[in-house]
Every structure is written in structure tokens, then in C-alpha cells.
Amino acid sequence: MSRVVLDVSGLGVALPHGSDRAHAVRDISFSVNAGEIVCLLGESGSGKSIIAQTVMGLLPAHVRATEGQALLLGEDVLKYTPEQLRAVRGVRMSMIFQEPMTALNPVMACGEQVDEMLTQHTALPAEERRRKILDIFAQVKLPEPERIYASYPHQLSGGQRQRIMIAMALMLEPALLIADEPTTALDVTTQAEILRLIRQLQREHNTGVLFITHDMGVVAEIADRVVVLQLGKLVEQGTKLEVLQSPREAYTRMLLDAVPSLEPPELAHQPEAPAVAPVLLVRDLQKTYVSRNWFGRKREVDAAIGVNLTVERGETVGIVGESGSGKSTVARCIVRLIEPTAGHIEVLGQHMHGRSIASLKPLRKKVQIVFQDPYRSLNPRQTVGAAIIEGPMNFGASRTAAWQRAEALMELVRLAPSALNRYPSEFSGGQRQRICIARTLAMDPELLICDEAVSALDVSVAAQILELLAEIQQRLHLALLFITHDLRVAAQICDRVIVMEKGRIVEQGRTRDVFTHPQQPYTRALLAAAPGREFAFGHKHAALAPA
Amino acid sequence: MAIEASPVSQRPSVLSKVARNWSVRIGVGVLALLVAVAICAPWMGTVDPAVMDGAVMNVLPGHSGEFTLLDGRAVKHEFWMGADSFGRDIWSRVLYGTRISLIVGLFVALVSLTLGGLSGLCAGYLRWLDGILMRVMDGLMAIPGILLAIALVSALGASLTTVVVAIAIPEIPRVTRLVRSLVLSIREEPYVEAAVALGTPTWKIMLRHILPNAIAPLIVQGTFVCASAILVESILSFLGVGLPSEIPTWGNIMAEGRVQFNQYPHNVLYPGIFLAATVLAVNMLGDGLRDTLDPKFNKRGSGK
Missing domain, CATH: 3.40.50.300 (P-loop containing nucleotide triphosphate hydrolases)
Structure with missing residues (x-):
């Protein structure tokens, strides 16, 4: 049941000469099982996005993975040629980005953008493709799939656009879904819906999810396991309860303590008696x-x-x-x-x-x-x-x-x-x-x-x-x-x-x-x-x- | 995900980044050479570029002989680039022509950047001025640049000043548009709003907060204006509507040599090479500056 979808071991990514540090990340090892959500948690500069880009083969030209391996279903993606990578993207692994505003092409109808992916990776007839797309639009709970199919991105809300990204990512039932801060740009209520949706679809399809976030609240909401990163190094990893309730490392404890509580303090300090005129x-x-x-x-x-x-x-x-x-x-x-x-x-x-x-x-x-x-x-x-x-x-x-x-x-x-x-x-x-x-x-x-x-x-x-x-x-x-x-x-x-x-x-x-x-x-x-x-x-x- | 910006002391400064760019190095090198040539022209084996000597009409490059000056003295002279159909030394004329081209390029760039920068700043920041100012600029842009320059030179009379003004005026609307678009985006930056909230007067906001942040693209644009001005000056001279033909400019030399181009191509070739090299050098400098000064590359330490 819980086969390993992604196994990263000893991963190191070198930064070009003249950067503020030699390695973006170093000595990173973790794995994602099928049907499991692993959160990569870290502050800015922790290298969490670099790890996602490395696995997807999306690193900028001057940044390279120099050590270790990243096994996707047993095959090292770091050794893939660009053609091999293209063949597995969308099929075995896919990605959702932070900005739903810019992740979709503004001059193409949403349905066509999802269709592009099907024509690229399958030989289905047009009729069948359309049916499949409307079907997945319904699955990600987009209202009126027919209308959305013909809509352009600017006609949709941020939450709807992110649903389209999710539909596109899950279309071909990949074994691994990488989500890079997918809810950071969204409002809280939309965020809650999207998180629920990712959780639900991931269970239905038994997908392994690598979820990148800086938000402890999101981790608490969605993670099965958590990997904590700091400045390119792995600080600790464990199940959600282990990390959130009994963190071993000082850095994790500091992060947890820094999250403000939702509960207002008992005695909010009493404001002075109102002066003659309010400020x-x-x-x-x-x-x-x-x-x-x-x-x-x-x-x-x-x-x-x-x-x-x-x-x-x-x-x-x-x-x-x-x-x-x-x-x-x-x-x-x-x-x-x-x-x-x-x-x-x-x-x-x-x-x-x-x-x-x-x-x-x-x-x-x-x-x-x-x-x-x-x-x-x-x-x-x-x-x-x-x-x-x-x-x-x-x-x-x-x-x-x-x-x-x-x-x-x-x-x-x-x-x-x-x-x-x-x-x-x-x-x-x-x-x-x-x-x-x-x-x-x-x-x-x-x-x-x-x-x-x-x-x-x-x-x-x-x-x-x-x-x-x-x-x-x-x-x-x-x-x-x-x-x-x-x-x-x-x-x-x-x-x-x-x-x-x-x-x-x-x-x-x-x-x-x-x-x-x-x-x-x-x-x-x-x-x-x-x-x-x-x-x-x-x-x-x-x-x-x-x- | 932005990686935390490192202190500037560890990051190469903008100046050293500019100095390390090969495009900038080559452009500056060639231009420095040209400036040196323009300044040192009198001591580089030249004679008075306006003097005609009937005895040496159309001598070929490399000819070694005597040149009779205005006062009747004959001096030994090497005709490195030959002489034209009036018996004027091409080497001297090309070297002195460098002065005209560089001066025109520099002053046109200065005039159009100053006036265009100022009007762009006003159009971009002062909403009530925007409409009027930009319609005037649109009107200016509707007239072909060279035609406008020809008309201005013939109306004002041919002198270095009028040529500079005539070439600069058609460039002003282009600079204005660039600066206005820069100002429109800079005025929305929170630091400008913060200055408004601090009670900073409008003119101070424009000069202290907006202009300095628009200066890098303005400098890059300046190099392209300069290159185009050098070309336009040559075109005006070549067409006979620029500086008077006795004044040695590259355009004038080429215009004079055009008639006999088949027999004596050197009259056109040498000023042409100098013109091409100058414009290429200025453009390379501009390209290099754009690569190193572009705000997209140095706005933040890193990140995407």
C-alpha cells in the first residue's frame, strides 16, 4: 500500500560562484510515500523551493544538483535527459505554483490549457478529452464546468484559478504532486477550501504530495509528516504530531513559539480612560x-x-x-x-x-x-x-x-x-x-x-x-x-x-x-x-x- | 523564494559590475581612442583640413609628397588616406571630423535627456500636465525626425548649435515617453507614498525619490540617442543640409567623394569606417550598460 513515490537522499544543490552561500541545500534526505502528504517547512532562504525545482527539473540554468539522488518511483530524475523529464512531468509528477495569477496563460481559454496537456501525453480523441476535462473540473468543484472550460483566466477568481491548476496537475493521475506554497496568495477562507480539496483528491487518487509552506497553521492542517529546513540544511523530520508537539530541535521550537496564538490573551491591557477627544x-x-x-x-x-x-x-x-x-x-x-x-x-x-x-x-x-x-x-x-x-x-x-x-x-x-x-x-x-x-x-x-x-x-x-x-x-x-x-x-x-x-x-x-x-x-x-x-x-x- | 540579501560590501557594486562587462569595456575603449584622436588631431600629422591644394587632387592613400598651405608654404606630407577632388587631405579632414561627430552626439544626448527627462517627470507625476504635454509630444512624433531637422536647419541657418538643436528636438518625445512610463510605475512605490505621508513637498518627491530611481534606464537611452544623433548629423551633412561643406564632417567628406566613388572609393571609405566604428562603440556601451544597470537585475539581492 505505502509504496515510496519519491526518495530523496543526500541531495545537494550548488549555487553559482559569488552567491551568499556555496550550496542552496545540502545533505537533504527524505521520502514521500503514496497517499501521504509531506510538508517541507522553512522560512525564506531555507531552500525549500529549490528542492521542489530540483525534483521537477526546473532549476535555473546556473544552479545544478551536484550530490545525491532523487528517485521518482525508483528512477533517478537527476539523471534524466530533458526529453525524459518532459515525458514524466504531468504523468508521474506534477506541480502547483504559488501564484495562480501568473501560472495560467492569460490569452488561452482554461479548458484549452488543460487540453494541451492531454494532447501532449495521450492519444485520446477530442470528444473523450473534453469529457475528461469537464469531469475533473467537476471533481475540483468548479461551478459550471462548461462555462469554465471556455473562460479566460482573468474571468475567474484566484481560488478558481488555483482549482484549474490542481485539475491540470491531477489530470493524468501522477504518483507525486508537488505543491509550492499553493495557498499563500489566497484568502483564508479560500485557502481552507483549497487545502480541503487537495487533501480529499490526494486520498481518492492515493497521490504522494510534497507540500511546501512557511505556514505552521497550514502544516497543522494538512501534513502527515513534516520536514523542517533551515538555511539549506535539514533540521528535523517526523510525523506531524512529533514535530508540532514534541519538537527535538531548538529551531523548530523557536518557529512554533513564534506563531501567534488565535486565542486573545486573558487580560488585554485596559486602555486609558478616553481623553477629551479620541486620537x-x-x-x-x-x-x-x-x-x-x-x-x-x-x-x-x-x-x-x-x-x-x-x-x-x-x-x-x-x-x-x-x-x-x-x-x-x-x-x-x-x-x-x-x-x-x-x-x-x-x-x-x-x-x-x-x-x-x-x-x-x-x-x-x-x-x-x-x-x-x-x-x-x-x-x-x-x-x-x-x-x-x-x-x-x-x-x-x-x-x-x-x-x-x-x-x-x-x-x-x-x-x-x-x-x-x-x-x-x-x-x-x-x-x-x-x-x-x-x-x-x-x-x-x-x-x-x-x-x-x-x-x-x-x-x-x-x-x-x-x-x-x-x-x-x-x-x-x-x-x-x-x-x-x-x-x-x-x-x-x-x-x-x-x-x-x-x-x-x-x-x-x-x-x-x-x-x-x-x-x-x-x-x-x-x-x-x-x-x-x-x-x-x-x-x-x-x-x-x-x- | 528570496534568499536573504547579503550585505552590499560582499556583493559586487554596480560600478564594478559595469566595469567587468566586456561590451562596456570595448565601447569605452574605442570611444576613449576617438576622443584622444579628436583632441590630438593637430599633432597627428595633419594639415589645415579646409585648405585645397590643386597639385594633389585625388592622390591615392599612402602617397608621400608636398602640400601647399594657404600662405604658400609647401610642407612635406604623408597622404595616409589620399586627397579629395579639391585637393584636401582626407586624413586631416577625417580626424577633425571626429570632433564634430562626438560633440554633436554628446550635446544632443545631453539636451534631449535633460528636456525629455524633465517633461517626462512632469507628465508622469503631475496628472493635470500629463494630457497637454503628451499630446504635444505626440504631435512632434508625427513629423519624421530628419524632415523636422532639415526644416529647422534651413529655418535657423546652419551652425553647430542649430544642428544640435535640430537633431535633439525629434529625440525629446521618445525620451519623454520613456521617462513618463518609468515615473508612472515609480510613483506607485510605497517609498513615494511614505514620502507623501511625511509631508514632503511635491518637487522634492520628484527630484529626490523619483528621478534617481529612473536614472539608470535614462543613461542607457542616452547612449542610443547619442548613436542616432551621430548618424543623423552625418546624414544631414551628406544631404548637404547640415554644416557647410567646407567644415570637415564625415557626412561632408562622403558627400564630396560620392561623385567619384567608382574611381576613388577612399573618399567615402575612410570616413565611413570611422562613422561605423563610432556608432558601434556607442551602441555596445549602451548594450553593456543596459545589461548591468537594468533595475530588474539589481533591484533586490536575489529571488524570483
Whole structure:
């Protein structure tokens, strides 16, 4: 029954000369049995994707496997010629990628793309092929398979596109399915459906799955066995329960501890008694995008509608929701990176109307924002110091005073003051996010908005940034507006949460109340979809929580 | 999956990457040689390139004899490249012609990059200016470049300045379009939004955050503008609508030699070789710069 589908032993992949390390991965051994899901778990730079690419024969030209072997059904794929590889791809092994947006050809109907694969590997007549494709579309639970067959990728949602990728991958019943972060680009509820689908199809077809992920929750949800990687080395492997509940290695324990718990802490710190005016007061905020087609016909999309919220001094308010829920739109309207269509925004009791640079000056001084992507949030042609002193100097600070303050801020965000003279490219993602935080703090803001500020970071780095934010908030009594799609993060740091769906607020309240007694069906669905719910992450070590 | 970026000190800097590129090395080498030739022309066995000596009309390359200068003095002279039908020394004319070509190439590139860069920056960042500015550029692009240059030179009179202006104007819309498209994508970068949130004035955002990040593709474009300007200047001269024919430019030399090309091909051949080598060198430099400066290759440490 459990025959070995993939057996990797002693695998080493060399990187070209001049890279930051000699081997992408080294001395990797593991196996995948039929009907089993093996998760390759690691942070960025662990080499998990390289392993998948090696097995599929998709390594970039200058990167080669130099040691070991990868036996697919007993044959070493590393020794295959390009023709042999082409013959087994799709038939014996296939792959699903992270980005369903770019994995499909945008100018070809979805059905034809799946059909291409059948004409390539089988001699079935057209009639038969079409029947088979509609059949698998139904299996991956695509609605109206006939319509989907003729649809182009842009007409489908991300989840539907990923279903098509899965249909394509499983079409010819391969023995091995490699899934490279297949749900990372998807919303939680879609992610939960796709994970369930992969699990179900894999059981029906008795496929061996190599599932690559950085997400502990996903591992808890789907894995049979887990292989933990760090910087190209295998740290430990074992069954899911072994690794998640009694990890042997310190690195695995650190990873597990860094995952925030879904359960809000018992005593969320009590916000101070409301001052005279809240730091931020938003009434009936609305943002409507109007586009006109060639005939002048209007098309209106409400990105945010009827949004009311307040943030008090020293308080952390979270806005959670899926993509398209309007949470980022609200943040950008408050910071006035986009002009709201209607509504009333007050900062410390001062009404923010007008759109000229002069009338927005008080807003610019008191409200600052940290963005998601640390690699794009800093001007690559500006030193860190120049970036940090820019804001204060816009408001009339002298260069020397601003620089001294910047040095103090570097200490606050735990970076050496010498960092000020260096360029952003010299820093890692987590360090860059610290620099971005320092840049906002240089303005002495009253309100700090974090727009998915830790979503692009590795879990261990994200934990450090969250810790830093909490510490800074305590010290400076900042109001924090935290926008995130990650319920675990929201549970841990927010005093109150606001749940948004399709531009509207559906529920808001104390974090503990919302998480333990959600009132609205949408909130309940979001909470139910959070991966790895039955594992209580974030306590000293994970234990099976009472159901 | 991005592998963590290593510190810059361990990574080769952009400059050393540029210096290691063979295309850049060859291009810079040939151009350096040409610049040296242009500067040192008076000391390289040349005579006044405008002086005609009836006694040496159409002598063949390699001829060794005497050349009578304007003041009537006869000097010993090696005719490395022969002489043209007026008895002017081709070697001297080609070497002095290098000056004109390089100056035209350099200044056209500077003028069109400056003006095109500025208008592209404004069109890309200031929404209210975009429509007007780009329609003007579209209008300019609708006129064939050489025709526009001919019209401008005949309207303004032939001098080095008018030739440079006449060649630069048709290049401006192309540079504007390039810069505008770069600015349109850079203005959406979070670091630009962060600067807006910091209250940075618009002109500072344009000069400090947007322009420096568009400069690399702009330099690459500059080399191609330069190469095309050198060619267009030669074409204008060749057609007799550029600089006056007594001024030694490669186009003028070729135009003069065209009539007798069958008997005396050297009049066209030597300036032609210099022209081809110059344009090739500038283009190789541009290709090399594009390979090394392309933001797609050096934006992040690595990753896909």
C-alpha cells in the first residue's frame, strides 16, 4: 500500500560562484510515500523551493544538483535527459505554483490549457478529452464546468484559478504532486477550501504530495509528516504530531513559539480612560471608484462605505478582513494617500478637510503609516539616515537636531546608529521594517497605522517586529491602527478588532469578545477558516487544545 | 523564494559590475581612442583640413609628397588616406571630423535627456500636465525626425548649435515617453507614498525619490540617442543640409567623394569606417550598460 513515490537522499544543490552561500541545500534526505502528504517547512532562504525545482527539473540554468539522488518511483530524475523529464512531468509528477495569477496563460481559454496537456501525453480523441476535462473540473468543484472550460483566466477568481491548476496537475493521475506554497496568495477562507480539496483528491487518487509552506497553521492542517529546513540544511523530520508537539530541535521550537496564538490573551491591557477627544475619529467614510467606459457609461465600485471608527490614545485597534474587504482603502483614506469620496475624519478633535498640502500638514505630522513590503518601502537611492530625517526636516527641524533624534531612534528600534549611513539594500526584510518604523517615529506621531506591516516577514521576524511595536506603544502611548488579514496577529496585539467585508464593517468589539463569541456569520467563517486551529500555537510549546 | 540579501560590501557594486562587462569595456575603449584622436588631431600629422591644394587632387592613400598651405608654404606630407577632388587631405579632414561627430552626439544626448527627462517627470507625476504635454509630444512624433531637422536647419541657418538643436528636438518625445512610463510605475512605490505621508513637498518627491530611481534606464537611452544623433548629423551633412561643406564632417567628406566613388572609393571609405566604428562603440556601451544597470537585475539581492 505505502509504496515510496519519491526518495530523496543526500541531495545537494550548488549555487553559482559569488552567491551568499556555496550550496542552496545540502545533505537533504527524505521520502514521500503514496497517499501521504509531506510538508517541507522553512522560512525564506531555507531552500525549500529549490528542492521542489530540483525534483521537477526546473532549476535555473546556473544552479545544478551536484550530490545525491532523487528517485521518482525508483528512477533517478537527476539523471534524466530533458526529453525524459518532459515525458514524466504531468504523468508521474506534477506541480502547483504559488501564484495562480501568473501560472495560467492569460490569452488561452482554461479548458484549452488543460487540453494541451492531454494532447501532449495521450492519444485520446477530442470528444473523450473534453469529457475528461469537464469531469475533473467537476471533481475540483468548479461551478459550471462548461462555462469554465471556455473562460479566460482573468474571468475567474484566484481560488478558481488555483482549482484549474490542481485539475491540470491531477489530470493524468501522477504518483507525486508537488505543491509550492499553493495557498499563500489566497484568502483564508479560500485557502481552507483549497487545502480541503487537495487533501480529499490526494486520498481518492492515493497521490504522494510534497507540500511546501512557511505556514505552521497550514502544516497543522494538512501534513502527515513534516520536514523542517533551515538555511539549506535539514533540521528535523517526523510525523506531524512529533514535530508540532514534541519538537527535538531548538529551531523548530523557536518557529512554533513564534506563531501567534488565535486565542486573545486573558487580560488585554485596559486602555486609558478616553481623553477629551479620541486620537482618530472616522464618521461615514466612503470611497467610491468611478470608471467610465468609451460611451461614458459609469461603473461605480464602493471600496469602503459607511465606515465609522475611533482609536483612543494608547489603544490598538485592528481591522481584519480578506482581500477586497476595503481595509487598506480605509487606511489610505485616513492618511490621505487617496481622497475619500465622502465622510468626516478628525485627528485629535481637529477636522481634516481640504486637500491642499498646507491644510493637511497637521495630519501629516500626527498620523504615520508603515507599509507591507519592506523591500519597496525605502528609496533604494537614499541612505537610511536621509530617509529618517526627511520628515522632521519637512517640518522645519534642523539637520543636526534631526540626525541626533535619528540616532536615538535607531537605538529604540534596536539597530546600530552606524546604520544611518548605509543604504537599504544592506539590510534584511526585518531590519528594513525597523527602519520604516523609525522613520515614522521621527515625526512623533500620535497615531501609527500599520498596513499589513508584518505580513511579508518570516514568522520569527514578524514576532520580533510585533514585540517591538508593543514596546514602542507602551513607551510612547501611541494609538495603533493595525490592518491585517492574519487573525492570529490580530488576536495577540489588538485591544479591539473591526471586521470588514466588501467595504463595510460587519462586526466590531473587544478582541476577546469577537474571537470567543463572534456575532456575525462572516466573522465565524473567518475564524473557522484560520488554518491549524486545533493546535494551540504560541504557548510555550504547542499542545492539542481542548476541542 | 528570496534568499536573504547579503550585505552590499560582499556583493559586487554596480560600478564594478559595469566595469567587468566586456561590451562596456570595448565601447569605452574605442570611444576613449576617438576622443584622444579628436583632441590630438593637430599633432597627428595633419594639415589645415579646409585648405585645397590643386597639385594633389585625388592622390591615392599612402602617397608621400608636398602640400601647399594657404600662405604658400609647401610642407612635406604623408597622404595616409589620399586627397579629395579639391585637393584636401582626407586624413586631416577625417580626424577633425571626429570632433564634430562626438560633440554633436554628446550635446544632443545631453539636451534631449535633460528636456525629455524633465517633461517626462512632469507628465508622469503631475496628472493635470500629463494630457497637454503628451499630446504635444505626440504631435512632434508625427513629423519624421530628419524632415523636422532639415526644416529647422534651413529655418535657423546652419551652425553647430542649430544642428544640435535640430537633431535633439525629434529625440525629446521618445525620451519623454520613456521617462513618463518609468515615473508612472515609480510613483506607485510605497517609498513615494511614505514620502507623501511625511509631508514632503511635491518637487522634492520628484527630484529626490523619483528621478534617481529612473536614472539608470535614462543613461542607457542616452547612449542610443547619442548613436542616432551621430548618424543623423552625418546624414544631414551628406544631404548637404547640415554644416557647410567646407567644415570637415564625415557626412561632408562622403558627400564630396560620392561623385567619384567608382574611381576613388577612399573618399567615402575612410570616413565611413570611422562613422561605423563610432556608432558601434556607442551602441555596445549602451548594450553593456543596459545589461548591468537594468533595475530588474539589481533591484533586490536575489529571488524570483
